[in-house]
Amino acid sequence: MASTPKIIVIGGGLAGLSAVIKIAEMGGQVDLFSIVPVKRSHSVCAQGGINAAKNLKGEGDSTWKHFDDTIYGGDFLANQPPVKAMCEAAPGIIDLLDRMGVPFNRTPEGLLDFRRFGGTLYNRTAFAGATTGQQLLYALDEQVRRYESEGKVKKYEHWEFLSAVLDSNKICRGICAMDLRSMEVRTFPADAIIIATGGIGAIFGKSTNSVVCTGSAQSSLYQQGCFYANGEFIQVHPTSIPGEDKLRLMSESARGEGGRVWVPKTPGDKRDPLSIPQSERWYFLEEWYPKYGNLVPRDVATRAIFKVVYERNLGIDGKPMVYLDLTHIDPKILDRKLEGILEIYEKFVGDDPRKVPMKIFPGMHYTMGGLWVDFNQATNIPGIYAAGECEYQYHGANRLGANSLVSCIFGGFVAGPAAVQYARDQKAAASNGHFDAERKHEEENNAMLMKSDGKENPFRLWRELGELMTANCTVIRYNNKLKETDGKLCEMLERFRHINLSDRSQWANTSVVFARQLYNMLQLARVVAQGAGMRDESRGAHYKPDFPDRDDKNWLKTTKAYFAPDADEPRFEFEAVDISLIPPRARKYDAVK
C-alpha cells in the first residue's frame, strides 16, 4: 500500500475526533465526514463528567475498582478485558485532556476536582461545570483544527455517510456519501474506515439524543453484513425534562452534588412542593437503596420511578413526573458546579431549580448495543472499525454515568492506531468497479424516493415509530408486546414504500435525507425489538416482569444480529461473554455488594 495510510473517519464526536488525532499523529491522512460541523456533534450534550480512578480524594480508589463497578453496573454482559484496559487508560486520558486545556473544576490547591456519580461509592468523576462533554469535544476539535491547518485532516462537513464500498472479497475499500447541500452522491476510497456515529435515539422518537443520532450509518452497515450486538440494551435515563421536541437531559451530577428524588406521600397532592413538610415527602430511592441512595445506577433509578408513578400512582399531580430537588443546596455551589444544567432547566421550563424542585421523568438516553467489534475495535468486515456509542463493547447491559465520555475517547484511541496498522498491512485494492456500482445503487435509491408518490409523510411515520418503540421497547418489556411491535415495524416498512416527499428539489433537500434515515431506523428497530423478545431474562436495562431474574445459565451471552438480505430481516446468533477476570455475582444495590 501507499506509504501514507488513508483513513476515513465518519462522525466528529469524541470517538471520531480521538481516532483522527491518533491517526494524524501516526502520520496517516484522514478524511473526516460529519453531518454537522464536528464542533456541533452530540458529544456536547454530555453534562456531568468523565470517570477516571485518579484517587485524588484519599478514598483508596483504584482502576480495578472502576473496572469492577463498570462490570457490575453492566450486569456482567460486557467482555471484561477491554473494559479493564479502558479503566486503566482513563487516568492518562484525563491528564491528556487537562493538558489540552479543558477547564476542569479545580480544588483550592489547583488540582482536578472529582465528584460522585451513580453506581459507585467513590468520587471518581472529573468535570467542567455541567458541560463536560462540550468542553472535552472542544478540546479535541481544537487539536483536529490544528492538524487540519497542517493539511493532515480534510473535513467533509454537511456530508452524510450512505454505505461502505465493499470489493468482491467483502473487504471495505471506501465509502459512499452524500453532500447534504448539493445532494451529490460520491464515493471516496480509503485503506480503512472508522464509524463513530453515536447512538440511535431517533428510533425512539423523542429522546435525550441530538437530531443526528438516528443510527442510520450503523443500520446501513448492518444491512451490508456487519454484526449488530446487544441491540436490545437501551438506557432510559431516570431524570430528563419532557419536551415537545425532545427530552432534555438533567444530568446525574445533580444527584452527585446532593440532589434528592422524592414524591409527595399523598396521591394527587396539589400543594406547592416547598410547602410540603419533610414528613410528607417520600424519598423512595434513599429508602429502598440506603447505601447508594439517589446514586443507584440508571436502570435501577428508572424502574423505581416507574414503580412509584405507575404502581403507586404517586406521580406529581397524578402525572408521570417526580421531583428532583436541589433547593437545600447552597446556590453558590450549584452555580459553580452545575450551572450549565440549571440554565437548561431555567431556559426550557421557566423555573429556577435553585428555588423550586425540578419535575423530571425517565427518557431514552443511551445505546449500550451497537456494531459488534473485537478488542481492536474492528467489525467483522475487514477494513471497517467502530468506536464510541455506535459500538457495543464497554457498557454491558447498563452504562454507568460518566463512563460514556471515557469509552468514546478510549475507543477512538484504540480504533485509530488499529486502522492505521491494518492499512499498513493491507494489499492495494484491485479494481474500482465497486465504487461506480455503489454510487449508482445509492443514486437509484434517491431517485426512487424522489419519484415515489404514495401518501405517507416520512415525518409522521417517524412519530409513529417513536411512540411504538418508546411504549414497548424501553423500561418494561413483555413478549406479546414485542412481537406486536415487530409486526408493526414490518407494516411500517411496507408503508415506507408508499412514501411521499413533499419536497422534490435537488438542493439541501432535508426530506430525502430524512426518508433515507427513516428506512434505516425501521430496519434497526427490528433488531432492538426482536433481540428484546428473545432474551427471556432481566439484566441491566433489559427488564421483563415475566422473567424478573438474571439467567446466567442461558443468557450470559452477547446477542449478535445479522441481516439476511434474501429474507430482508434480522437473524441472530449468540456469543459467550469473556468473564475471565471477575466472576459474575448477583447485582444488588440495596445490599452491600
Place this chain on the structure above:
Amino acid sequence: MTNKSVIIKIKRQDNPTAKSHWEEFELTYKPGMNVISSLMEIAANPVTREGKATTPITYDSNCLEEVCGSCAMLINGRARMACSALIDKLEQPIRLEPFKKFPVVRDLAVDRAVLFENLKAAKAWVPIDGTYDLGPGPRVSPEQQEQAYPLSRCISCCCCMEACPQFNEDTDFVGAATISQVRLFNTHPTGAELKRERLAALMGDGGIQECGYAQNCVEVCPKDIPLTRSISEVGGEVMKQAIGDLFHK
C-alpha cells in the same frame, strides 16, 4: 385554552441565488412549544396558512439544548437560538428569517464556515507536544478556571457576529467570538506559547481595531460570555504588541 393557534411567518429561499419569499403557517398551540418543535410540526404537515401544499423548512439543528450552536436564526428580528425560543414568550405573528450576514444555503440554514476559518487563523488551540502519556497538565487555580470556563462555553452560533454593525463585507471584521477565543487560549499556561501569533492575527484590516463598541455582541450572546471584556483585554494586548513591534524593528 383549547384550539389556540400559533402564527409563524417564515422567510424562505430555495437556494443561495434564488429570490426570497415569505410563507405563513398556522399551528395548533401546545404547551411548551418552541420554534424547533414548530418547524418539526410544519415538516409533518407542510401546508401554509392559506392551505397551499409546500415543502418542509430547511434549517440547521442538532442538540436542541442550546449547546451545539446549530439552530441560530433571526426570530422576530433578533439573532438567537431557535431551540430555546419558547413560543409562549414570543410576540405573534412570529417572524423567522435566516441570518443576513452569512450566505443563505436554503430557507433558514446559512453557511457559517467563516468562524471556523477564523479560529484556524487565530490558532485557537493549546499546542501540546503529543497525545502520549506526559502526566498532568499545569496546575490551575479555581479563580483561573472560573475565568476560563465561561469563555470556553462559546457554542460558535455566530449570533454575536450577526448582531455586530461592524461585521460586514466592508470591514471584514473577525467578530467577537474569535477574539474571545484568543483571550481564552492566551491566558492558558501552555496556550500562551502562541500568544504573539494570535495577537498578530488580530492586527490590521478586519482585526480587532474594527470593533465599534456597539456592545450588541454581549447583548445577544446566548451563553452570556463577557465578550466586550474579552475585546477590551485582547485589544490592549494587541496595542501593546504593536507598539513593542514598532520599537524593535
